[in-house]
Structure formats: structure tokens, C-alpha cells
Amino acid sequence: MSTTRTENAVIMGLSSQNGQLRGPVKPSGGPRGEATQTQQQTNHTQPQAQSMTTTIKPGDNWKKTLKLLPKDLRIKMLDLLMRIFEMGWKKPSPFQEESIPIALSGRDILARAKNGTGKSSAHDIPLLKRLDLKKDTIQTMVIVPTGGPALQVSQICIQVSKHMGGVKVVMTTGGTNSGDDVLRLDDTVHMVIAAPGRILNLIKKGVAKVSHVQVIVLDEADKLLSQDFLQLMEDIILMLPEDRQILLYSTNLMEKLTLKDITQYYAYVTEHQKVHGLTTLFSRLQLNQMIIFFNCSQRVEWPAKISQLGYFCFYVHAKMRQEHQNCIDIQAVNVVINFDFSKLEETYLRHIGRPGRFGHFGLAINLITYGDHFNLKGIEEQLGKEIKPIPSNNDKSLHVAEFHSKAVENEKP
Secondary structure: OOEEEOOOEEEEEEOOOOOOEOOOOOOOOHHHHHHHHHHHHHHHHHHHHHHHOOOOOOOOOHHHHOOOOOOOOOOOHHHHHHHHHHOOOOOOOHHHHHHHHHHHOOOEEEEEEOOOOOHHHHHHHHHHHHOOOOOOOOOEEEEOOOHHHHHHHHHHHHHHOOOOOOOOEEEEOOOOOHHHHHHHHHOOOOEEEEOHHHHHHHHHOOOOOOOOOOEEEEEOHHHHOOOOOHHHHHHHHHOOOOOOEEEEEEOOOOHHHHHHHEEEEEEEOOHHHHHHHHHHHHHHOOOOEEEEEOOOHHHOOHHHHHHHHOOOOOOOOOOOOHHHOOOOOOOOEEEEEEOOOOOOHHHHHHHHOHHHHHHOOEEEEEEEOHHHHHHHHHHHHHHOOOOEEOOOOOOHHHOOHHHHHHHHHHHOO
């Protein structure tokens, strides 16, 4: 059974029939099976050997006797590797190292990993590798429950496919204009990243043609297979070809493991004090990169004025047009600030887990107003951990690598 367990991931190879676990194929037993296989190979190669020994006489046009191999029209892995190297991804995470080869082999998989192990790129790379750019059809799909993950997956696909010569990616979720989606899908599209309700509606209208889809990815599969989305997912999968490959990825089952290296605090403020609170935190913290999360897109743009304080800053949200959305490398993030406190545990985990990507550590600070008290208490109960008020002194060992290393050394006997 193709099952892999690492510290950060659990990946299981599945068969294409009924989702059952499928083990490696065993050879037909014994020496007799080996002899039969060898005999078949010998008989198969005999005509080839005869054709290769064709006699060329003096004066013959030897070029006409050559049989060239057909041109390889598939996307070259070198294009992907070149871009991956340019993006600074020099070594795959354990999760990527185990899951990507299985996905490339064409097998269905169920992959589980904690946040920050490169889950999105682990399924984006095999999807891009499977594309045939000579075909103007939708060949791969990624289904996500909300616009946030869709934006992240779309950005990675666009970034990684830079050298692949015209990969067309379309993102369609509840936050995008349906009329724009119709126009974009009427053009050449190779990959679609979509929320289940929106893509199912477009499929039923005949706008999204999925008869040539080879691979479908369920990102955050535990949520997509819950009662809220299960019927939608069944309807979508039934409209795909029977030989399609299904890749299931989930993080929520292991996201709590990410919190071991994240220190969480809250700061009690009034609503109109939040921007001043940000500037105070900027002056007290030593930042590599920082992400500020908001609960709605309307609030994202105006705090971007903090660039006037000398900080390089840009904003992004799901309602922006795709050509205006930037892709960022967040491996150096050491501080996350929740400008608006999350009401759901899974959203909170996804936000504050960013500093803990790839085993790093960091700081998560929540700006809490009077109306957030009950949400804060609820998150603490679900996590089984108290979130303390931010202290007056700034312990840099919690979010700065050099100070953290010194603190570890001082703790050694």
C-alpha cells in the first residue's frame, strides 16, 4: 500500500475505483512468471532489431532510412524546475517530497499535512506538469471552499508557470463577477480554480466545459466533503470523465501542530485606535515580513497608507481583478497581526499559522475590541490554550532568529 507517514504529513495512494487503498502490483509469481515475461520482451524486440540492421548500399539515401522519434509536445519539466529554482525553492519539504511523485504517477491520493508544508505547490506542480498547451480545453481543476485559498492557489500557479509558454489560469469564486467569468471561460483556459457552487453553475450553463478534465484537486478536502458541500462535489465529479484523477488535500486535521512555535497575544483597543496600535507595534517589533489580516475587503485598502511611514506595503483581496493581484513570497514572515479578530477557529488557525511555515517560529497579535471578547473566549476553548495580553516588554527571542538562537543556547546546561 502506497502509504507514507512523516512528521509533517500523511499521504496515502488510492485506487481509481471506489476510493479503496491500492497496494503495489506484485509480479506473477515465481520463475515461471519471470521466464514468460522475458520471452514476451524478447519477441517484442525482435522486429525492432531486424529493422535496425537494414543494410545501406553505396549510393543509397541514408537519410530516408532514418525514423525520427515523434516530437514531444508535452510541457518540459525543465521549465518548471527553472522557475522553481528562480523562486528560491531549493529543497522540497518532506510533504512535497512524498506527495508530488505519487500525484505525477496518475494515482488518486489523500494527503494530510499541517499548514506551512507547501501544500498548494505540492498539487500545483503536478497539475501544471499534466497540461498540454496545444489543447484549448480545461484540463485541470482545483476546488476550494472560499475565495481566500483560491487566490493563493491561483497566484502560485501563475508564478510557477512563468516559463511554460502561455498557461491560462482562471479563478472563479463567489467574490468575482459572473459576467467576467463567462467572458474569460469563453477564451482558452487550461486550469480553473473555483468554489464548488460557482463552477457547478457555470458547468450546468455550458460555460465551463469539463469533458477533458484529467485531474481535479479538492483543497481543504475535509470541508468540501462536509454536509455543506458534499452534494455539490458529487454533482461536479459526476460531470467529469470517468478516468479523471482525484487529489484530496487537507490541513485542518493537523493545523494545531503549527501553533507550537507561534506565540499568541491580544491587545485590547477601541475601533478607532487600531491604526495607532499598528504604528506602535511597528516601532516595537523587529520585522522581516508581516501580514495583516482583515475580515472584509473594504477595510484592506486604507491601512495600506502605512507605506508613508517608510514600510514597503501592498494589499490584496479576492475581489480584485486577477491582473491586479500580486503574488508574494511569505517564507520570511515572522509576525502576523489580526486587525479584525477571526470568529472561526479554522480561519484563525490559517492566519496565525503563517509565521510557523516550514518549521519557523513567530508572533501572532490580535487587536481585540469589546465586541470580540466572546469570540476570543471561544477560540481559546477550542484550541485549549490561553491567549494572553501583550506584555509591556518586547521579548525579541519570540520572533527574531538571532535572539531566539541565543535564548536556546542560554537554556542549555
